[in-house]
Amino acid sequence: MPITKSARKALRVSGRKKVVNDRRKKTMKEAIKKIEKIAKDGDKKEKQKLLALAYQAIDKAAKRGVIKKNNAARKKSRLSRISK
DSSP, X not given: OOOSHHHHHHHHHHHHXXXXXXXXXXXXXXXXXXXXXXXXXXXXXXXXXHHHHHHHHHHHHHHTTXXXXXXXXXXXXXXXXXXX
């Protein structure tokens, strides 16, 4: 348990940040799973729509530091390859 006042506050703040980061990571993973599911036998318009949403979620996660920049680039590259 934190002893000092500032350590208690830091614990509260990190808890709030964890919730936001977890939510952002979850939306990213859901978007990736959707496009992987439809990649095999979906129409081209639907693929492009889902790909744009997945790119957006990945970029937001990378921008906020939830995942690293190269990790985001790798995920986007793999998604574009399977959606063709």
